[in-house]
Amino acid sequence: MVHPSIAAIWATPTKGMPTLMGVPLNANFFGLPIHIPQYAYSIFPIIFAAWMARPVGKWLKKHTPLALRSIFVPLFTVFIVTTTVLVVMGPAISLVSAGLAAAINWLVTLNEAVAGFIIGGFYQCLVIFGLHWMVIPIISNDIASTGHSVLNGLINFTMIAQGQVP
Numbered sequence: 001m002v003h004p005s006i007a008a009i010w011a012t013p014t015k016g017m018p019t020l021m022g023v024p025l026n027a028n029f030f031g032l033p034i035h036i037p038q039y040a041y042s043i044f045p046i047i048f049a050a051w052m053a054r055p056v057g058k059w060l061k062k063h064t065p066l067a068l069r070s071i072f073v074p075l076f077t078v079f080i081v082t083t084t085v086l087v088v089m090g091p092a093i094s095l096v097s098a099g100l101a102a103a104i105n106w107l108v109t110l111n112e113a114v115a116g117f118i119i120g121g122f123y124q125c126l127v128i129f130g131l132h133w134m135v136i137p138i139i140s141n142d143i144a145s146t147g148h149s150v151l152n153g154l155i156n157f158t159m160i161a162q163g164q165v166p
Contacts, residue, residue: 020035034087049085052084112154115150120158
């Protein structure tokens with residue numbers, strides 16, 4: 001998932017690409033436009049792949065002849081799971097991240113104090129699961145348009161409170 005050829009897909013500029021709820025569709029799978037996200041800092045696709053490999057492997061083991069089992073069961077398990085993670089799980093996590101970013105942005109515009117309590121309480125959970133990367137463009141846009149970002153201050157206080165250096 002972090003192979004250079006996959007990383008090159010999401011490194012290409014997204015200007016002019018079709019989007020789905022603000023997420024650029026930067027690749028295609030047999031003609032179907034999909035989004036290939038950056039997997040370097042995400043954990044959900046890895047957890048999903050590990051969870052999915054067991055039932056797929058068991059099913060393949062049951063339906064594969066004994067003479068071919070040692071070669072083809074692991075091969076097809078990796079192929080099926082990797083394809084599913086790249087085509088289904090990655091885009092789904094990107095949509096969840098975009099939704100979380102929109103919710104956080106709405107919360108900050110609604111009430112900054114309440115947003116501070118809620119974001120401060122849950123931001124490190126977003127970091128653990130790699131869902132925090134969609135908040136960074138909001139901060140960049142705020143700084144570019146207004147010269148400051150309330151969200152950046154909230155996130156920095158969260159990291160300082162946990163002993164991390166921003």
